Amino acid sequence: MEPVPPRSRPDVEPRSPARPTDSSLTPAALLAALRRNWIIIAVATVLVGMGATFFTMGQKRIYEAQATMLFDPQPPRPLGKEVQAVVDMSGDYLNKREYYRTQFWVIQSQRIATMVVQQLGLQADGRFIENTPPDKTARSKGASVEDAATILRSRIAVEQIKESQLAKVTYVDADPARAQRILATLVDVYAQNNLDDALDAMGVAGDWLTHQVDSLRNDVEASELALHGYKVDKNILSVSMDDQSNMLRNEIQQLNSALTSTRTQREQIGARRGELRKINPEEPWNVPATELLNSGLLQKLRTDYVTAVTTRNELLATGKGPNHPSMLGAQSRVDSTREALLAEVKNVQGAVDHDYNVSTSAMERLSGLLEDAKQRALDLNLLEIEFNRLRRTRDNSEKLYGLVTERAKENDLTRLLRFNNIRVVDRPLLPRRPVTPNMPLNVASGLMAGLLLGVVLGIGREQLDATIKTPDDAERILGLNFLGLLPLMEEGGAAPGSTYYGSHRRRKNASAQPQTMAELVVHEQPTSGVAEAARAVRTNIMFMSPDRPHRVLLITSAAPAEGKTTVACSIAIAMAQAGRRVVLMDCDMRRPRVHRIFRCSNDVGITTALLDLNTLPESIRETEVGNLSVITTGPLPPNPAELLHSEAFEKLLALLRDQFDNIVIDSPPVAPVTDATVLSTKVDGTVLVTRAFKTRRDVARRAARTLQDVSGRLVGTVLNAVNFERRKYGYYQYYYKQAYGADQNELPSRPVTPDDDRPEA
DSSP: OOOOOTTOOOOOOOOOOOOOOOOOOSHHHHHHHHHHTHHHHHHHHHHHHHHHHHHHHTSOOEEEEEEEEEEOSSOOOTTOTTSOOSSOTTOOOSSHHHHHHHHHHHHTSHHHHHHHHHHHTGGGOHHHHHTOOTTSOOOOOOOOHHHHHHHHHHTEEEEEOTTSSEEEEEEEESSHHHHHHHHHHHHHHHHHHHHHHHHHHHHHHHHHHHHHHHHHHHHHHHHHHHHHHHHHHHTOOSSOHHHHHHHHHHHHHHHHHHHHHHHHHHHHHHHHHHHHHTOOTTOTTOOOHHHHHHOHHHHHHHHHHHHHHHHHHHHHHTTOOTTSHHHHHHHHHHHHHHHHHHHHHHHHHHHHHHHHHHHHHHHHHHHHHHHHHHHHHHHHHHHHHHHHHHHHHHHHHHHHHHHHHHHHHHHHHHHHHOOOSEEEEEOOOOOOSEEESOHHHHHHHHHHHHHHHHHHHHHHHHHHOOBOOSHHHHHHHHOOOEEEEEEOOOTTOOOTTSOOOGGGOOOSSGGGSOOOOGGGHHHHOTTSHHHHHHHHHHHHHHHHSSSSOOOEEEEEESSSSSOHHHHHHHHHHHHHHTTOOEEEEEOOOSSOOHHHHTTOOOSSSHHHHHHOGGGHHHHOEEOSSTTEEEEOOOSOOSOHHHHHTSHHHHHHHHHHHHHOSEEEEEOOOTTTOSHHHHHHTTSSEEEEEEETTTSBHHHHHHHHHHHHHTTOOEEEEEEEEEOGGGOOOHHHHHHHHHHHOTTSOOOOSSOOOGGGGSOOO
16 A cells, blocks of 8 residues: 655545534424423423313303394384484494494493392392302302492403394303393393483483474564565565566567667668768769669659760760750750759658668667666566575475474384384303313313423423534534444443443443443444444445545544543444554543553653654554554653644654554544644544533534634544433434344444445455
8 A cells, every 4th residue: 555645635535514504493303302302291291281170170160141132233114214213223333343342332331230230139149249159158248339330240241243233142150040140131121221212312302302393383484474574565576586587587688689670770771871872963873773672763763864864965976066956955854854863862861861860769768678677687686685585594494394393203103113223132041051161171271281381391401402412413513424423331331321431430330240441342342232333433434435545534522521532442443353454543642541541651652753753663552452553642742732733743644654554543622722623634534523412512513613624624423422211312222222132332323234344445
C-alpha cells in the first residue's frame, strides 16, 4: 500500500449527510415523544377522568322544564287589512330579529320575574331561594321580592327555534315539580302581560281619540262658517273659483282674438289707403288694379279716359293742330273723362278713409275691454288666495275629523277582539331526568382533558430535555450520517442499563460475573451485542467510501465524559478483528487513558516520537488484541495543540500509514480545547461521538460546525451509552433481544448480515 505524503489526505467522497435541523415538533417526532411517554399520558388521563367522575357524582341534580311559545310579528287581522290597530303589538321594527330579541329580553326582565315571584310567593320559599332538592330542608327563611326575582331570572333561558316563529323557554331547578310550576306561571304571566300592555295602550289611545273627535268637530264647523262669510263679504258667486277663472279666461281669449282681427283689418285698410294716395292727378289712368276690380264705375271711367286720350293722340298724329275743330273736340272729351275719373278716385279715397277710422275706433274699444277683463282676472286671483286658504282649512279639518273618527271606531273594535299575537304552544311538562350533571359528557370531557394534559406533559418533558436521545436526533440535529450506536454497558459486561461508565461509572452485581473493562468488551465478549454494534459501526465507516476507505480516523466528542475513548477502542478492536493492521493513537494529551486500558507504561509515546522519529518503533506497543497496536501519549507536553499542528506530526502519520492499514486516533473533546479541531484537518475522516441523554444538542451542533469550519471531513456520528430500558429505540431493541437474548449487551446500528463479520479489503 503506497504511503500518503504529508499534509495530504485521500480524496474521499462520503455519502451526502442529512441536512441539520433542530425541529423537534415534526409529526414523527411528536408521535415518538407520545409513544415514549405513554405512561404519563395514561396516568394523567385516568386521574383526570376519575376526578371528573367523582366531581360529577357529588354535584346537585338539576332539572329543566321546557315550554314552547309562538311569537307572530305580523298577527292576523280579523277585521281586514284596512282596519289598523292603534297600538301595533308587533312593534315597529326594521327587521324581525330585533323583535324576537326584544321579546326574549322581556321574558327574562325584572318586571316579569317580579310578577311571577309575587303570584307564587317565591320570596318566602326557602327551597326556591337555595335551590334545594325536594328531599332536603332549606335553611333560608326567604328573601326580598327583588332578590327572589333576580334568582328567578338567573335560571331562565330563551332560545329561538331556527327558521320558525317559535322559541323554547327553559327553567332549571333542583325540584322538577317546582320547575314545572314556575315555568308554567312564567309563560302565562308573560303572555297575559303582553295582552294587558296592548289593551292598556289601546284604552289610553281610545280616550285621546274621543277627546280629539269633539275638538275636531268644532274646528270643522268654524272653518265652514269662515268660508261662507268670506263669500258673502267679497260677493263671490256660488260658482266655484275655478269656474269663474275659466269664464274670465275665455272672455280674455275672445277679446284678444277680436282685437287681433280688428288690428289686422285696419292694417289692410291702411295699406289700401296708401296705395290710393299715390295716384297722380296728371295721370289718373294709373289706378291700382284692386280698385278697378272692386269698382265697375271706376273701371268704365278709366276706360273712357284712355279711349279719349288715344283718339286725341291719333288726330294729333295725322297733323291736325290744336285749334282744329276735331282736336278741340277730342281734347274736350279727354278733359271731361279725366275730371270724372278723378272725382270717382276721390270718392273711393273718402270711403277708404272712413273705413280706416272705423277700424281704429273699434280697436281702441276692444283694447279697453281686454284690459278690463285682465284687471278682473287679477282681482279674482287675489280673492282666490284667501278663498283657497279658508277652503284648505275646512278640507283639512274635515279630513282629520274623518280620520280620527274612523281610528276611534277601529280602536274600539280591536279592544273588543282582545287578540294576542303571543301564545303558549306547548306547556311545560314534569321533567323526568336531570340535565346536569351529565355523567357521560363529564367523564368523557375529563378523559379528553386528562389525555390532553398527558400529551402536553409528555411533549413538554421532551422539549425540556435538550439532549440527544435517539439515532434520529443525532442525524437530524447534527446533519451527519448516523454510523451506529453502542449500548450502555458495565465493565463486567452486564446487561444494558445496569451500569453507567465514563464520569458516572458504577457497578451493579459485580460479584456475580468477572470484571471486564467497557473499552475491551468487543475483544473479550466478541459474541455480545456490544461487539455486534461495534462491528456494525466499523462496517458503516468502511462502506462510506469503499473505493478509497478512511485509513486515518479521528474519534472525538463534543464534551467530556461522552465515551469517545470507549468508542475509539471498540472501533479499533473491531477493525483488528477483521484482519486489518490497526494502530490506536492516544492524542488526548489532557487526560490520556489508553495506556491504562491496555496496561502499558506511558514513558514513551507520541511526544517522544515527535522529538525523534527514529524512536517510533519503541513507541508502538502490541496489545492482547490481535492485529492491534497502540501508541500512548508519552510525557504530557505544555502545548498539545501546537505539537499536533506541527510538521513532525504529519510525518509521523505518514510513517504510520506505511506500517498499518488503519489508524484510529483518540482526541480530546472539541468544545473545551482545539486539539480535535487541529487533528480533523490531518486525517481522512472524523467520527463525532454523542452520549444518549447527556450530550446537549447545542453543544453537539456547535462542535460539528467547528469541525466543518476548518474543512474537517466528518464521516458521521455514533450514539454511545444507549440504555434499552428507556424504550426509545424501536426495532433495534426488539431485533437484537430476540436474536441474542435479553441479558446480552447487543445493539448494532442496523440488522447484522453474514457479511458483517468478514474482513474488509
